Amino acid sequence: MYNQKVMEAFANPQNVGVIENADGEGMVGNASCGDIMKITLKIENDIIVDAKFQTFGCAAAIATSSTATQMIIGLSLDEALQITNAKVVEYLEGLPPQKIHCSVLAEEAIKKAIEDYRAKQAAKA
Amino acid sequence: MRIYFDHAATTPCDKRVVDAMIPYFYDNFGNSHSQHFFGRETEKAVAESRATIANLIGSSPNELYFTSSGTESDNWAIKGVALSRANKGKHIIISEIEHHAILASADWLEKQGFTVSKLPVLPSGVVDVDALEGMITPETTLVSVMYVNNIVGTIQPIKQIVEIAHKHGVIVHTDCVQAMPYMRIDVKDLGVDLLTFSAHKFYGPKGVGALYIRNGIRIDKLIGGGGQERSQRGGTTNTPAIVGMAKALQIAVDEMEQNNKHIESLRDHFVQRVLNEIPYVRQNGDLTRSVPSIANFSFEFVEGEGILMFLDLNGIAASSGSACSSGSLEPEHVLLAMGVPIEVSHGTIRFSFGKHNTMEEVDYTVDKLVNIISKLREMSPLFNLKDGGTYNV
Numbered sequence: 001m002y003n004q005k006v007m008e009a010f011a012n013p014q015n016v017g018v019i020e021n022a023d024g025e026g027m028v029g030n031a032s033c034g035d036i037m038k039i040t041l042k043i044e045n046d047i048i049v050d051a052k053f054q055t056f057g058c059a060a061a062i063a064t065s066s067t068a069t070q071m072i073i074g075l076s077l078d079e080a081l082q083i084t085n086a087k088v089v090e091y092l093e094g095l096p097p098q099k100i101h102c103s104v105l106a107e108e109a110i111k112k113a114i115e116d117y118r119a120k121q122a123a124k125a
Numbered sequence: 126m127r128i129y130f131d132h133a134a135t136t137p138c139d140k141r142v143v144d145a146m147i148p149y150f151y152d153n154f155g156n157s158h159s160q161h162f163f164g165r166e167t168e169k170a171v172a173e174s175r176a177t178i179a180n181l182i183g184s185s186p187n188e189l190y191f192t193s194s195g196t197e198s199d200n201w202a203i204k205g206v207a208l209s210r211a212n213k214g215k216h217i218i219i220s221e222i223e224h225h226a227i228l229a230s231a232d233w234l235e236k237q238g239f240t241v242s243k244l245p246v247l248p249s250g251v252v253d254v255d256a257l258e259g260m261i262t263p264e265t266t267l268v269s270v271m272y273v274n275n276i277v278g279t280i281q282p283i284k285q286i287v288e289i290a291h292k293h294g295v296i297v298h299t300d301c302v303q304a305m306p307y308m309r310i311d312v313k314d315l316g317v318d319l320l321t322f323s324a325h326k327f328y329g330p331k332g333v334g335a336l337y338i339r340n341g342i343r344i345d346k347l348i349g350g351g352g353q354e355r356s357q358r359g360g361t362t363n364t365p366a367i368v369g370m371a372k373a374l375q376i377a378v379d380e381m382e383q384n385n386k387h388i389e390s391l392r393d394h395f396v397q398r399v400l401n402e403i404p405y406v407r408q409n410g411d412l413t414r415s416v417p418s419i420a421n422f423s424f425e426f427v428e429g430e431g432i433l434m435f436l437d438l439n440g441i442a443a444s445s446g447s448a449c450s451s452g453s454l455e456p457e458h459v460l461l462a463m464g465v466p467i468e469v470s471h472g473t474i475r476f477s478f479g480k481h482n483t484m485e486e487v488d489y490t491v492d493k494l495v496n497i498i499s500k501l502r503e504m505s506p507l508f509n510l511k512d513g514g515t516y517n518v
Contacts, residue, residue: 007434010431010434011434011435011438013504016503016504027506027518031468031471031507031516031518032467032468034428034468034471035428036506036507036518037506038506038518053504054504054505054506055504055505055506056426056427056428056504056505056506056507057428057431058428058430058431059430059431059434061428062431062504
């Protein structure tokens with residue numbers, strides 16, 4: 001059902017975990033739907049220097065979270081906000097149609113983590 | 126490593142079954158309805174197979190109808206009886222834990238203006254038989270409850286259901302697909318009016334099922350055609366598959382005791398080790414009221430597909446519920462009906478053992494499973510090593 005690239009991302013996920021004292025944190029989804037994704041970011045001068053994820057969900061959810069964290073490390077916040085679920089799916093060379101919604105979670109988690117960071121910055125200022 | 130723990134989905138053909146079938150592909154390939162000697166040879170083989178199976182389930186040969194599958198038999202039983210008795214009433218009762226073949230047939234009847242009630246299930250995985258009598262109305266014509274549940278393996282109280290239903294003149298069908306090859310089936314002892322079974326669940330070929338219809342039960346036919354199956358089910362008789370089904374059932378019955386003992390020892394060892402070695406796991410279904418072949422677990426804080434795929438990468442084949450519905454993202458209706466919380470139900474895996482499995486395979490699988498669950502929990506935001514797990518994040 002999944003292609004080789006998705007299988008690899010699922011079987012050897014990168015950036016698993018939680019960043020202590022993260023600058024931004026985003027959690028989306030809910031347990032009854034069977035999908036929760038949490039992304040934590042370390043941000044320096046508006047650049048994402050580290051990203052980690054934790055995911056409760058199917059293989060596609062794990063593969064897309066891992067891929068999304070890999071794609072955003074090193075990007076500015078504005079660049080990271082341009083990483084849509086379609087780009088994650090493209091990087092993975094496609095997902096089965098019924099699994100596309102899993103990739104949306106990764107995009108939403110990143111957006112939420114960046115919003116969290118910006119809200120904290122605004123509060124400080 | 127190629128380990129098969131999905132015998133509730135299908136079983137491999139026994140070699141002796143295939144050997145019995147082979148002649149009916151080459152030398153004795155005739156249409157059993159042809160008048161010439163090619164036809165007469167196969168007609169004889171079909172008649173003998175029918176007699177063998179009838180004898181093994183305690184029916185008359187003329188009460189046994191061959192179909193293409195358990196699904197076809199279920200469709201025929203539900204729709205055929207409901208339609209033929211529509212002038213008496215348009216209400217049927219099924220259970221909450223039926224196979225999709227029954228659920229889909231009941232849905233179809235609802236679209237035709239019938240009403241369908243569902244007998245509830247207890248947390249043990251056994252239907253609440255005490256609720257049945259109160260659900261029967263003067264309009265009720267049919268009750269259909271499976272003999273053994275395909276997800277958790279629990280045995281349903283069919284005799285009691287028959288007793289209650291017959292008191293009210295209601296016909297009883299049971300889907301017996303998961304009961305064979307673990308239980309002796311005697312239709313007279315069970316007392317049911319119709320009974321479905323399918324060869325590929327007991328080491329026979331795919332593509333052949335049967336429906337027992339007690340003499341005297343009226344049923345509309347679904348598949349019209351030639352005069353096959355006493356004009357009740359059209360379609361050229363599938364002689365090799367029917368010969369294979371008879372051989373498979375004969376072997377299943379002859380070797381049932383030793384196979385059950387072996388399979389039960391595998392299942393019990395597996396369950397024991399999983400419960401001892403993996404925290405936050407829930408075993409679904411009352412094992413004291415189950416066939417020996419199925420172990421169903423919900424692993425908390427992780428999702429079933431990931432478990433299944435890591436097992437697959439390690440050469441272990443299991444199932445996340447029913448293979449028939451694995452294409453869908455719907456949580457398993459049987460577990461929800463049993464009261465398993467929806468978030469927990471997502472982490473459910475069914476292991477179903479068979480006569481060729483070994484204790485080494487069981488031990489290898491538990492070893493891998495321990496690592497897989499801990500790896501997935503490491504990735505889960507619902508779990509951390511220090512505090513354990515919670516769904517309230």
